[in-house]
Every structure is written in C-alpha cells, then in structure tokens.
Amino acid sequence: MDAAACRLHAEPMTEEDFQATRITVRLGAIAANYRTYRRMVGPASVAAVVKADAYGLGAARIAPMLAGVGCDSFFVARLEEGIRLRKLLPDARIFVLDGAQPDAVPALLTHRLTPALNSLAEIAAWSAAAGATRTSLDAVLHVDTGINRLGLPGDELAILSGEARVRLAGLNIVLVMSHLACGDDAASKMNAEQLSRFQQALAMLPAAPASLAASHGAMLGPEYHFDLVRPGIGLYGANPQANGQNLMQATFALTGKLLQLRRIDSGASVGYAATFRAKRPTMLATVALGYADGIPRTASNQGFAAIHGVRAPITGRVSMDVLVLDVTDMAEPPRVGDDVELIGDTVTLRDAAKAAGTNEYEILTRLGHRLPRVYVEGASA
Numbered sequence: 227m228d229a230a231a232c233r234l235h236a237e238p239m240t241e242e243d244f245q246a247t248r249i250t251v252r253l254g255a256i257a258a259n260y261r262t263y264r265r266m267v268g269p270a271s272v273a274a275v276v277k278a279d280a281y282g283l284g285a286a287r288i289a290p291m292l293a294g295v296g297c298d299s300f301f302v303a304r305l306e307e308g309i310r311l312r313k314l315l316p317d318a319r320i321f322v323l324d325g326a327q328p329d330a331v332p333a334l335l336t337h338r339l340t341p342a343l344n345s346l347a348e349i350a351a352w353s354a355a356a357g358a359t360r361t362s363l364d365a366v367l368h369v370d371t372g373i374n375r376l377g378l379p380g381d382e383l384a385i386l387s388g389e390a391r392v393r394l395a396g397l398n399i400v401l402v403m404s405h406l407a408c409g410d411d412a413a414s415k416m417n418a419e420q421l422s423r424f425q426q427a428l429a430m431l432p433a434a435p436a437s438l439a440a441s442h443g444a445m446l447g448p449e450y451h452f453d454l455v456r457p458g459i460g461l462y463g464a465n466p467q468a469n470g471q472n473l474m475q476a477t478f479a480l481t482g483k484l485l486q487l488r489r490i491d492s493g494a495s496v497g498y499a500a501t502f503r504a505k506r507p508t509m510l511a512t513v514a515l516g517y518a519d520g521i522p523r524t525a526s527n528q529g530f531a532a533i534h535g536v537r538a539p540i541t542g543r544v545s546m547d548v549l550v551l552d553v554t555d556m557a558e559p560p561r562v563g564d565d566v567e568l569i570g571d572t573v574t575l576r577d578a579a580k581a582a583g584t585n586e587y588e589i590l591t592r593l594g595h596r597l598p599r600v601y602v603e604g605a606s607a
C-alpha cells in the first residue's frame with residue numbers, strides 16, 4: 227500500500243488533514259473587536275459575554291485569548307458554563323446570569339463563580355451562604371428596568387432598598403446591572419426610559435459599579451456605559467448598529483465543500499418537495515452544508531452563498547446535509563471541490579440572518595456541532 231492508501235485505514239482524520247466543511251474562527255478579529263469596544267467606551271471597562279459556548283464559536287479557545295488581551299470579567303448564562311470556564315480561567319471574574327438558585331449555591335461557591343442575583347430569594351440564599359461559610363461573597367445585583375425577564379422586579383427592589391443592610395449582609399456588591407429590551411433600536415423610547423429607571427435603582431442601592439449596556443446598548447452614547455459594558459454578539463462580529471458600516475470585523479467564515487455540479491433542463495425541479503422549478507437551463511452546485519450544520523430551512527429559496535466572492539442563490543429546500551445553489555450566472559464556473567462561503571466576508575452574518583427570517587444570534591448559536599471549528603490567529607482567513 228502506498229502512503230495515501232495507508233492513511234485511509236489509519237487514524238480518523240484530524241482538522242489538519244481535512245478542512246473541507248468547517249467554521250474558521252479568526253481569533254485576531256475577536257481580539258480586535260474587543261479592543262474596539264474598549265476604545266469606544268473607555269474609561270468604562272469591557273466584559274466579554276461567552277455564554278452558549280461563546281455564541282457557538284468555542285469558549286475554550288476564545289475566553290483564554292480574551293483574557294490574554296486584558297479582559298478580566300466574563301459572563302455566562304448557565305452554572306455549567308461557569309464551571310467549565312473556571313477551569314480555563316483560574317483568576318478571572320466569572321458572572322453567572324442564571325443567578326443563585328438554591329441548588330446551585332454549593333457549586334457556585336466551589337468554583338468561585340459570582341451569581342447575578344435576580345430576586346430577594348436569591349439574595350437571601352447567597353447571603354445565607356456567606357453566613358454559613360463565614361466569608362464575604364461577591365455578588366451582582368440584577369435589577370429589572372422593563373424587559374421583564376430576569377432581575378429584581380420593582381416591588382422587590384423597593385423592599386431591598388429599605389432593608390439593604392440586613393438583606394445584603396455578608397455580600398460584597400461588585401456590580402449592579404440591568405438589561406435593555408430595545409438596545410438594538412436606537413430610535414426606541416424605551417432605551418431612555420430604562421436608563422432613567424436604572425439611575426433611580428442605583429440611587430436606591432448601596433454605591434457599587436454599574437452596568438447597563440450590551441453590544442448594541444454601548445452604541446447609544448456614553449450615558450449608557452456606566453462602569454462596565456457587556457458585549458457578546460458584537461465581539462463575534464455582528465454589526466451592533468442597525469444601519470451603517472460595521473465597526474466590527476467578521477470573526478468567522480462558514481465554508482462548505484462543493485460536492486457536485488449538474489445541468490438541468492428548463493422545467494426540472496430541485497430538492498425535497500420540488501419547491502424550485504427551473505425556468506431556463508440551469509447549472510446547479512450541491513454544497514456539503516445543511517440544516518444539521520445550522521443552515522436554517524427557512525433559507526430555502528431565500529439565502530445566498532458565495533464562491534470565489536461571487537454570490538449564488540440557494541435553490542430548493544435546504545436538506546439535512548446538503549443545499550443546492552443556482553450557479554448559472556457565474557461568469558467563472560465553479561468546480562467540484564471549491565470552497566463555498568455560506569457566511570463570511572461576502573455573505574455577512576446579517577445577510578444570512580435576514581434571508582432566513584431570523585437574527586444574527588440565532589444563526590450563530592445554532593451552527594452545528596459536527597462542523598469542525600478551525601482557529602486561526604490572525605484577523606483574516
């Protein structure tokens with residue numbers, strides 16, 4: 227057997243051997259986006275939101291890299307995410323947005339995780355833990371200012387304000403935070419309303435550093451910055467502004483292999499349920515990406531991909547493992563084996579989200595598990 231044949235029977239292929247259908251994550255671009263936030267909001271500091279495995283791009287690589295460029299505070303949603311992150315970041319502040327449910331308290335203590343306390347009950351549980359361990363415990367107070375999702379509601383805030391000394395016994399409040407409902411819509415009246423409620427809440431509580439803005443809120447102006455901003459999606463390259471040029475660099479490329487080309491006659495159909503019917507002789511390219519990789523089925527007959535920087539429409543249904551492009555109009559015909567960009571520099575994350583009728587968050591966090599994440603140091607692929 228020659229060497230190549232030998233390899234067919236050897237170890238499973240690694241990412242280095244075989245990088246066909248993949249997500250290429252540009253660590254340098256994420257670092258650049260982090261620095262852009264710092265420049266925009268200084269002297270406020272910038273935490274990184276790395277929940278949902280850094281929005282699907284891989285917290286295990288991204289969080290240590292961000293710590294290396296000076297980020298000392300990280301937000302996760304779940305306790306389990308915090309536990310995993312603590313193993314990677316022994317010294318960072320790790321905030322858990324899910325809070326301090328009673329059954330979470332022992333693990334929060336063990337792994338030195340700081341809960342964002344969402345209710346008087348959670349404050350009581352965390353304060354009790356401080357008493358039981360005879361220590362002072364760091365805590366975040368999350369106050370609700372109108373999103374009505376997580377955080378102390380107004381009546382609980384009023385009670386806390388009146389009895390702060392007792393209820394916060396043993397707690398070191400390192401942050402008071404709230405979250406905007408319409409931060410991505412600069413024209414929404416709700417932003418100023420929530421800002422005002424947040425300022426009132428701060429006045430009712432013991433003095434502590436404050437945080438209101440996430441990726442989009444940071445763009446609303448300096449009065450939204452307080453002491454800390456908490457971007458997630460902006461770090462990963464989404465445009466934090468509704469309109470205008472994206473200040474953030476694209477941080478990843480989703481690339482599929484071109485598996486097969488075929489010409490069909492006018493009248494022939496493409497894909498399950500024959501939802502596309504050719505109106506002319508049509509050249510089709512079948513690409514190794516499907517909904518199991520996170521390409522939404524709603525992108526069927528809607529979305530685009532790019533080959534050598536030229537766009538081609540998705541025709542027919544996106545299926546589990548493959549999708550089909552109409553490449554008839556490409557001046558330079560593609561070839562089997564070519565890389566096809568589903569999201570990246572030509573088809574932006576926002577383009578992909580729009581075509582599928584969803585937002586950048588859902589596209590990013592649903593990118594499939596079977597796609598290898600290939601990390602490059604630089605800011606381009």
Ligand SMILES: *Cc1c(COP(=O)(O)O)cnc(C)c1O
Binds near residue numbers: 323441442457458
């Ligand atoms: C997810 C989340 C963030 C980060 O939001 P982005 O829009 O991704 O910047 C910040 N704060 C809270 C409370 C969150 O849940």
